[in-house]
Amino acid sequence: MKKQVGLYYSLPQIMWLLVFFAAPLGIIIAYSFLKKGLYGGVEPQFSLEAYTAMANPNILIVTWRTLKMSVIATILTLLIALPCGYSIARSQNQAMRLFLVIVPFWTNFLVRIYAWIAILGNEGFLNDIIRALHLRSESVQFLYNQTAVILVLVYMYLPYAILPLFSTIDKFDFTLLDAARDLGASRFQSYVRILLPNIKSGLVTAGLFTFVPIFGAYAVPLLIGGKDSYMLGNIIADQLTKTRNWPLASSISMTVTILTTGLVFLIAMRKPREQKQVFDADPGLITPVASGGR
């Protein structure tokens, strides 16, 4: 009896997942095992060609580069988000500061990328300042390289890291830091030995929230990056729109999805065992859905 009621109530959610998650995923899986159509699309014929084509050195290079850039961007994001989340959690007017973190979300993603182009471009804001100060007469080329892409990625996903870190640090008992200082630890030691181990779940969540979407990034490397910063998201888009190899696009998408969900799964699996000993109540690990990127 009870079970049936539960089923009724979860029906909307099941429908939602079927239509927006399972069905597209099914289509991608199916496409990745079919033969490439002549002008895009697929032929209804089983083939592993899309997977063998992935061994292409170009794709491997880009995969490796994507991984490297994602790791660097995630680490940078966490390094910035950690002090931000900490200071928000300790401040008197948390609501105001959280509001300021969230404000940029109200502006469209693409508009914010163009804002960065306006800042970093050859005729951009930063170069105007450099010229005005007579530091250089020529414009400095800030855009269209890996550094610029990583910078903008960090900017884009910083709030996703700050929010989970804030909510974990907010639950942290700051008298533990006093106690550590009291027992002889320096300020730095008290953070490393007491704060960090107790906010591990927040760090993991923040890391996933940034790593997963960055791994699938598409728009930022397209608009900000150059030849050296092409990422997997761009290759997938190229296969769809330029090369018109839909099965290859699907197989690369599958690989990205499997890699990221695998990572999430691994971390989620080893989490509860560790946490159980540490806390009575686990704030819980929210696992982000592997995103195809935008």
Add this chain to the structure above:
Amino acid sequence: MKGADVDIVGVSKFFGSFQALKNVSLSISKGEFFSLLGPSGCGKTTVLRLIGGFEEPDSGTIAIEGKNVIGLPPDKRHCNTVFQSYALFPHLSVFENVAFPLRIRKIPQQLVREKVMRYLSLVQLEMHAAKKPSQLSGGQRQRVAIARALINEPSILLLDEPLSALDAKLRQHMLMELDAIHDKVGITFIYVTHDQQEALSVSDRIAVMNMGEVLQIGTPRQIYENPATEFVARFIGETNVFSLKILSIDGTKIYGEVDGLGPMFVDDETDAKPGETVLATIRPEKIRISADLPNTNGGRINVLHGIVAEPIYSGFQTKYVVQLDTGMMVTVYRQHANWSEGIPDIEWKDEVYLSFSASDMVIVEMHEQ
């Protein structure tokens, strides 16, 4: 004071525009069990945090073992704290919690093991070394916090209401254990509490605080028997307060009048002059209650008349609230030691006489507010 372990002189502390401490001076000797006693919010924790180095005073000086410690961070001060909430590290085992100060100092593993086990046995927790704090009872957690605070061999241990989270029975037990530990390690304890019984039973000296001020410092007996102000008299135990208009003074023999009650004798020192009004107090256990008019033999005994408004039986004694003819309520304790000796039972609405000696009365300062 010379040889003082902790010397606080004229310390004030503001939080924004709110003054949490007003010109606080304390001098605590080496090895003393010193208590800070006062109601919630009076600034007890703030005093401890100033000594521990978590806050800096806005004015005044603090010296520990003769050295000025203003500006010195907590990790550089020779005192350790048992926090109000214990502040045990939830991710570390009991062993590692106690070992934490040694790990910071990079003591070799062999020594760490020996020392931690020694301090765990001091608080009788050797059996629980491997547990996490969340797996311990309240009393056990508190003992871990004590062991952890003692392992660096501080010269001063600061304890912030360490028993407040425990139930009444356990609190009594832990208090005696604390006292025993104090005797064993022989260092200075500065103990914060809002429970007067706790403070009276273990302290060498007590400082009574209210609203950021120290009102009186003294031994438990001095504080109880000779309270300096009305607040101290009322906060430590119960007391009855009369507004006494002084008629004549002869040395410490004061003769005066209480409005509506008539003449009253008080034996105490006072700076007041005849014609002035002072507050005279008498403790409930120092009043005799009887159904018949007591024979005073012409001694300096005060006798009042009233009706029992409320008898409260509590096993070892009965507390009577007696309404005097003027309407004033007086509290009296009667011990049951003599219950069987033929003294008639006194019950609700009985007419009674209250008698007490002038020498048991104490004159206290009024509070200007």
